[in-house]
Amino acid sequence: MLEQSYSPENFEEKIYSKSEDEGLFRADANSTKPSFLITMPPPNVTGALHIGHALFVSIQDTYARWKRMLGYNTLWLPGTDHAGIATQVMVEKQVASEGTSRQQLGREKFLERVWEWKKEFGGTITDQIRVLGSSCDWSRELFTLDPKSSAAVKASFTKLYHDGLIYRGERIVNWSSGLQTAISDLEVELRPVQGAFYYLKYMLADGSGDFLTVATTRPETIFADVAVAVNPTDERFAKLKGKEVIVPISGRKVPVITDDYVDKEFGTGALKITPGHDANDWTIGQRHKLKTLTTINKDGKLNELAGEFAGAVAAHSRKRVAEKLKELGLLVKEEKHNYELGYCQRTGVVVEPLVSMQWFMKMKPMAEMALKAATGEDPALRFYPDFWRKTWFQWLNNIQDWCISRQLWWGHQIPAWHCGKCTQITVLKDHNDSDPKACAHCGSSAITQDPDVLDTWYSSALWPISTLGWPEKTSDLDVFYPTLRFDQARGGKEAKALMETGSDIIFFWVARMVMMCTYFMKGRLPFEDVFLHAMVFDEKGQKMSKTKGNVIDPLEVTAKSGSDSLRLTLLALSGQGRNVNLDLKRVEGYKAFVNKLWNASRFAMMQISEQNVTAYKNPLQQLDKLDFVDRWLLVQLNDTVKKVNDELTHYRPDAAFHAIYQFAWYELCDWYLELVKVKKGSLDTLCFALETLLKLLHPMAPMVTERIYSELPWAERGKLMLQEFPLPHPGEIAKASDLHQVAAMKSAVEGIRNFRTENKISPKAQIQAVLETEQAALWENLSRFVVALAKLGEVLVNGKAPTGASGKVATNEFVFTLPLEGLVDTAAEKARLMNETKKVRGDVEFSLKRLENPAFIERAKPELVAKERDTLAANQEKLKTLEEALKRLG
Ligand SMILES: [Zn+2]
Numbered sequence: 109m110l111e112q113s114y115s116p117e118n119f120e121e122k123i124y125s126k127s128e129d130e131g132l133f134r135a136d137a138n139s140t141k142p143s144f145l146i147t148m149p150p151p152n153v154t155g156a157l158h159i160g161h162a163l164f165v166s167i168q169d170t171y172a173r174w175k176r177m178l179g180y181n182t183l184w185l186p187g188t189d190h191a192g193i194a195t196q197v198m199v200e201k202q203v204a205s206e207g208t209s210r211q212q213l214g215r216e217k218f219l220e221r222v223w224e225w226k227k228e229f230g231g232t233i234t235d236q237i238r239v240l241g242s243s244c245d246w247s248r249e250l251f252t253l254d255p256k257s258s259a260a261v262k263a264s265f266t267k268l269y270h271d272g273l274i275y276r277g278e279r280i281v282n283w284s285s286g287l288q289t290a291i292s293d294l295e296v297e298l299r300p301v302q303g304a305f306y307y308l309k310y311m312l313a314d315g316s317g318d319f320l321t322v323a324t325t326r327p328e329t330i331f332a333d334v335a336v337a338v339n340p341t342d343e344r345f346a347k348l349k350g351k352e353v354i355v356p357i358s359g360r361k362v363p364v365i366t367d368d369y370v371d372k373e374f375g376t377g378a379l380k381i382t383p384g385h386d387a388n389d390w391t392i393g394q395r396h397k398l399k400t401l402t403t404i405n406k407d408g409k410l411n412e413l414a415g416e417f418a419g420a421v422a423a424h425s426r427k428r429v430a431e432k433l434k435e436l437g438l439l440v441k442e443e444k445h446n447y448e449l450g451y452c453q454r455t456g457v458v459v460e461p462l463v464s465m466q467w468f469m470k471m472k473p474m475a476e477m478a479l480k481a482a483t484g485e486d487p488a489l490r491f492y493p494d495f496w497r498k499t500w501f502q503w504l505n506n507i508q509d510w511c512i513s514r515q516l517w518w519g520h521q522i523p524a525w526h527c528g529k530c531t532q533i534t535v536l537k538d539h540n541d542s543d544p545k546a547c548a549h550c551g552s553s554a555i556t557q558d559p560d561v562l563d564t565w566y567s568s569a570l571w572p573i574s575t576l577g578w579p580e581k582t583s584d585l586d587v588f589y590p591t592l593r594f595d596q597a598r599g600g601k602e603a604k605a606l607m608e609t610g611s612d613i614i615f616f617w618v619a620r621m622v623m624m625c626t627y628f629m630k631g632r633l634p635f636e637d638v639f640l641h642a643m644v645f646d647e648k649g650q651k652m653s654k655t656k657g658n659v660i661d662p663l664e665v666t667a668k669s670g671s672d673s674l675r676l677t678l679l680a681l682s683g684q685g686r687n688v689n690l691d692l693k694r695v696e697g698y699k700a701f702v703n704k705l706w707n708a709s710r711f712a713m714m715q716i717s718e719q720n721v722t723a724y725k726n727p728l729q730q731l732d733k734l735d736f737v738d739r740w741l742l743v744q745l746n747d748t749v750k751k752v753n754d755e756l757t758h759y760r761p762d763a764a765f766h767a768i769y770q771f772a773w774y775e776l777c778d779w780y781l782e783l784v785k786v787k788k789g790s791l792d793t794l795c796f797a798l799e800t801l802l803k804l805l806h807p808m809a810p811m812v813t814e815r816i817y818s819e820l821p822w823a824e825r826g827k828l829m830l831q832e833f834p835l836p837h838p839g840e841i842a843k844a845s846d847l848h849q850v851a852a853m854k855s856a857v858e859g860i861r862n863f864r865t866e867n868k869i870s871p872k873a874q875i876q877a878v879l880e881t882e883q884a885a886l887w888e889n890l891s892r893f894v895v896a897l898a899k900l901g902e903v904l905v906n907g908k909a910p911t912g913a914s915g916k917v918a919t920n921e922f923v924f925t926l927p928l929e930g931l932v933d934t935a936a937e938k939a940r941l942m943n944e945t946k947k948v949r950g951d952v953e954f955s956l957k958r959l960e961n962p963a964f965i966e967r968a969k970p971e972l973v974a975k976e977r978d979t980l981a982a983n984q985e986k987l988k989t990l991e992e993a994l995k996r997l998g
Contacts, residue, residue, distance in 0.1 A: 110713065110819050114706035116670025120811045124241060127814075132829060133243045135183035137583040144180040145588040145605040145635070146172055147572045148244060149617070150252060152191035153226060154198055157236035159644045159652065159678075159690065160610060162662040165240045166675040166808075167641060167682060168608050170761050172243050173807035177833035183588050184243065185575045187250040188233060190226075192564040193287060193295065196518040197454050199225050215517050215559075222518050226251075236663060241671045241810045243829065248584075250575050252567040253520070260574035261520045261567050263539035264628060269524070273470045274512070276524075276533065278400075280383070280390040281511050283462035285408030286455025289515035290466055292563060294616055296450040296459050303447060305375065306430055307440040310336055313352035313361045320345070320353055320364070321440055323375030325447060326385070327433060328425045331358050331413040332401040335381040337392060340366035342377050356438040357429070358415065367392050387461050404460050423458040467513035467522060467560065474623040475504040481594035481622060481633060488592050489622065490603075492639045492759035496614060503615050510620075512563045519561030528554035539579065569620035572605070572634035579628075593631040594622075605635035614640060639759045641682055647691030665695055672809035673699035676765060679808055683762045701769060702812050705805075708777045709816045712798050715784065715791055722821045724795035728837050736889070737783050738793040739842035740850040744775045745797050750836040752804050761808070768804050776801065779854070786896045795820075800834050807833075852921045853890045859917040860898035860924065866993060867915065869931050874901035878909050880923040887922065915996045928996065938997050945990045948983050955980035 111118065127133065135143075146168050151161055172184035199222045200210050210218045234249065250257055268274040281290040306327045309319040322336060333355045338345040345364070352361045362381075369392055370379050383393030384402040393400060403413040404422045412418050416432075417425050433439040450459040481489040482497055491497045513522060525534040525544055529552035534544050546553050567574070576584040590604040607618060618638055625634035645651055646658040653659065665674045676698040681688045727734055727742060734742075748771040755764035776797060784794055799820065806813040806828050817828035864871065877900050881887055884905060895903060910927040913934055917924040928934065955976055958964050965973060 109717075110706065110710050110816060112710075114670075114703050114812070116672065116811060117667075119815045120239075120241070120671055123811055123814050124238060127243070127827065127829065128238070128246065131247075132827060133184075134245050134247055135588070136181055137587050139181040139587070141179060141181040143588050143604060144172075144175040144182045145572075145590075146182075146184045146608060147575055147605070147635075148184060148186045149609045149613075150187040150189040150250075150568065150571065151233050151237070152194055153188040153230045153233065153251065154191055154194045155233050157233060157239075157662055159660050159662050161233075161237065162240060162674060163641055163644055163678045163682065163688065164608060164610070165237060165242050166678045167639070167761055169240070169242050169244075169675075169810070170679065170807040171606060171608070171756070173810060173829060174756055174833060176243070176829065177803065177807065177831060179832065181587070183245055183248070183584075185248050185250075186234065186237070186242070186244040186246060187252070187571070187575060188230065189564060189568060190251065190253045190519060192514060192516050192519040192561060193289070193291065193454055195222060195225075196516050197287070199518075210517070218517055239663060239666055239671060240675065243810070248575065252564070252571075252574075256577060257567055257570070257574045258520060259539065259580075260570045260578055261562065262523050262536075263579040264570055264624065265523050265562070266536050266539045267628070268469065269535045270537070273473065274467060275470070276465065276467050278463055278465050279468065279509070279511065280387050280461050280463050281466055282450065283406065283460045283464065284452035284455060284457060285406060285460065286452050286457035287516075288406065290464065290511055290513065291452060291459070292511075292565065292616070294613075295453045297453045298448040299451055300446060301449045303445055303449075304430075305443040305445040306433070307376065307443070308356050308380075308433060309438045309440060310353040310356065310378075310380075311438075312348075313354055320348065320378050321376045322378045322380045323443075324380055325445060326382075326426070327429045328410065328414070328417070328422050329382045329385045329403060330355055330380065330429070331403040331410070331415070331417075332382050332384045333358075333360075333362055333380045334383060334393065334398045334401060335362050335365045335396070337365050337367045337370050337379045337381050338377060339370040339372045340368065342370075342372050344377060356433055357436065358413070365396055365398075367395065384463050385461055390461075390463070400463055402463060404462065406462065406464070408457065408460060422460065466511045467524075467558075467562075468509040469512050471507040471509055471623070474627060475507045475619075477594045477626050477631070478619055478622045479504050481626070484597065486597040486599065488594055488596050488598055488633055488636060490598070490637050492637065496611065496638070496640055499614065500619070504619065510563075512566050513558075513560040514563055515559075516561050519564065520567060522558040522560050522562060524558045525555040526558060527552055528556070565616055565620060568617055569624040570628075572607075572621055573625050573628060589629065590633055590636055592633055592636055594626050594633050595631065598636065601636075603636035606637045606639060607635040608639040608641065610643060611640040612643060614638075637759070642688050644678075644688040644690055647689055647693075649687060649689050660690060660692065665692070669695050669699045670702070670811065672702055672812045676701065676809055679761050679765050680769075681762070683760075701773065702809065704777055705772060705801075706812065706816065708772070708781060709798060709802075709819075711781060712794055713819060716795065716821065719791055721791055721795065724792045724822065727793045727796050728841070730792070731841060733790075734793060735787065735789070736842070736846035736849045737780070737787060737893075739846045741775065741780045741793060741797060742837075743842045743847065744771055745800055746837050746841055747771075749800065749804065749834045753833075753835065765808055768801070768808075772801055772805075782897055783893055786893055795822075802828060803831055803834050849886065849889060852886060852919065853893050855919040856890070856894045856917075856922055856924070857897045859919055860894075860900065860926070863915055863917050863926060864899075866989070867928060867932055867996075868937070871899070873931055874899055875926050875931065876901045876903075876910070878904045878907050878925040880906055880925070881921060883921050913997050934997055938994065941990055941994050941997070945987065945994065948987050948990060952980060952983045952987060955983065 148168060149164060168184060172182050176182040203209060203213060203221060265274065282296050284291045303325050305323045305325060307321050307323050310322055312318045320336060336353055348364045351364050353364060355362055381389045381392055383390045383398060383400045385404060401413060403411055405411050408421055410417045410420050410422050410425060417429060430439060452459050481487060482500055523536060527547035527550060530547060530550040532547060532549040534548040534555060536544060547555050576582060576589055578585060609618065621634050650656065650658060662674060673695050677695045681690060727738060731739060748767050751767040752764045802813045802817050814828045817823050887905065909925045913928040915926050915928055917926060958976055
């Protein structure tokens with residue numbers, strides 16, 4: 109028997125570890141069933157579970173369990189990411205606290221330390237994912253630095269290099285002087301800063317004494333200026349074409365060039381061009397074949413080009429350079445200006461755009477496949493919600509080459525060797541070959557492996573294939589990897605693989621997986637459906653952050669309310685396209701739902717055990733033996749089954765859960781369980797409805813449903829998670845008259861219940877009633893239900909109405925006259941009603957006067973006027989009810 113009260117802490121862990129131990133989460137590479145694959149976004153190995161993880165687990169586990177119950181050979185493949193920067197920074201801090209440093213330890217020793225850390229703490233996040241009930245296949249768990257993943261990285265790099273898609277070159281990148289590495293846009297945090305626009309004089313080199321005013325927020329970079337650009341259509345500068353100007357302080361002559369990029373309205377309309385320290389200037393520099401100067405070194409300090417400022421930290425020299433310019437009479441003015449500046453997320457230092465030698469991947473040819481995959485009426489690749497498709501096109505059409513190298517130690521070291529003699533690069537011909545011993549170009553043995561590692565997102569981009577064993581030909585790849593090509597139409601086929609992740613990494617991750625995996629799998633897409641969930645914010649819609657103190661820890665929530673309540677809350681809030689604003693009160697609300705399910709199940713099981721039921725007959729196969737109440741319930745249940753399957757198919761788990769909630773709470777608990785008490789008889793429908801409900805809810809709330817199911821006397825055939833998911837019954841279940849009878853019964857019961865509430869009649873008091881109806885036969889069928897549920901006493905059909913104060917309840921089928929005498933203190937109630945009437949009448953008059961006043965209508969805000977109208981309407985309605993109640997009292 110189920111315990112008296114719902115206490116998830118008593119069973120969640122037991123159920124989970126038992127299922128895992130029994131191998132129930134494992135997919136079968138030898139199965140002949142259709143396959144379904146979800147590759148879990150690998151959380152950072154350094155990470156602690158946050159609410160974003162909880163959201164993706166709730167959604168992905170729902171899909172994994174649903175598909176498994178539908179009979180698919182389901183693989184939900186988990187893993188963790190080595191998180192290059194995050195992990196390295198953390199271990200660096202650790203060794204620093206021991207008085208040493210990464211550099212002092214050397215590469216090999218330092219990496220040993222990181223692996224030690226990984227061995228000790230790397231399992232934390234995966235254990236936390238288990239707490240949420242995740243049914244992923246832990247036997248296939250992969251870490252991005254495991255040999256399997258490393259082989260994929262090596263094989264892909266080797267192929268892309270020889271295919272001409274990976275190259276090395278000097279480009280401008282985001283440089284973190286704190287980390288001494290290039291970083292991705294995602295690792296740059298934009299913060300608003302109060303800065304200034306400095307208006308500088310660039311004197312004409314012709315000695316005329318004329319000058320050009322240039323506005324800049326970064327005067328400390330002028331030492332690397334190589335040109336001043338104006339818009340070609342800007343007539344103010346027409347006479348300067350082909351002339352030269354002198355860079356302030358440094359005294360170098362640079363040309364005035366014209367470029368469409370320059371905005372005439374911005375600043376003075378003249379832009380200093382510093383390709384070494386600005387990404388846009390770099391592009392302009394490339395276009396005009398300008399040279400690149402560097403005045404900020406990789407340590408963030410100014411170099412000898414800056415003359416007297418050499419050696420100072422660039423970001424801190426701005427004021428000093430400005431003062432010098434003022435001294436020289438070259439500062440026209442200084443204007444306050446607020447803008448966004450990029451900071452390194454990990455170290456908090458200002459990110460400098462710097463030119464450096466890096467490895468890049470050519471993205472344009474790769475992007476073509478990803479674009480094609482989503483193009484057309486019936487594209488192979490689908491987005492849920494569909495509006496992401498537009499974003500997809502925008503980004504891929506403007507894609508830049510990807511800087512894949514990082515100046516870190518923790519990660520996949522680039523499999524390329526530099527020759528000390530001829531300076532050429534050697535990359536293996538085949539990834540299975542061992543490391544080269546000599547230069548492939550001149551044969552010299554003086555070769556060294558490139559010290560850089562690959563961007564963490566590089567191995568993530570290969571995740572759907574590396575987890576299945578690529579580049580080896582594995583049975584997992586055969587069984588689980590989709591077969592649809594990027595240039596084929598979907599043709600009504602359902603997805604063999606789902607990618608579900610946060611919309612914030614659509615480009616960093618989703619797009620790169622599509623490009624890389626499609627490339628290596630000969631045009632076959634890694635997944636056909638992409639479901640992008642919204643970001644979780646706090647209840648006010650603010651981002652959760654430690655500094656704001658509004659972070660919700662999912663483990664605290666599950667400890668208090670159980671994992672099912674948290675999952676249901678997140679699913680309910682996961683509606684597409686909106687932010688998920690999480691309020692802890694909502695979790696309490698869904699815990700109340702789980703509680704209701706628990707109590708309803710206990711009630712049902714008591715009935716079941718009272719009647720010694722150990723098995724039941726499917727009511728859908730004996731419909732004509734059932735009564736109208738049972739058939740009505742089966743219709744509601746069947747509609748719910750249909751809706752749940754339908755909504756899940758269209759990636760609306762929130763709507764699927766809503767349908768279950770409505771059925772369970774309102775139809776099953778509020779009505780059917782009450783009716784069962786009255787009607788007695790066969791429990792087949794009750795047993796079937798409870799079991800079906802548990803199956804429907806199982807993918808979303810696996811723990812509590814599994815626990816309840818295990819107590820069903822006929823559940824010896826095994827775990828709920830292994831049962832078949834309910835599918836809609838095709839035939840007719842009920843006649844129209846069945847549904848009409850229940851509707852008539854409900855409106856009679858509700859009408860009498862409202863009458864009780866309005867007249868403050870004790871719920872315990874039985875009311876006598878006189879019934880007028882032309883449908884005596886209908887009443888005959890319904891009377892026992894209405895009498896029990898509405899707590900009626902004797903009902904006199906078509907008899908004489910009682911004398912004295914009474915009320916009437918009228919439905920489409922029945923008119924009940926209900927005596928009030930003896931049930932209410934008539935005098936006191938009359939006094940109360942009169943008082944109330946007086947007050948409401950006053951409010952109505954006030955609103956009317958206000959709304960008749962033209963001054964109010966003209967001057968007040970429209971929403972205030974609308975509010976007044978609403979108040980008036982509500983009070984008029986109330987007044988009517990009160991007057992009617994008074995009339996009833998006589
Ligand atoms: Zn060589």
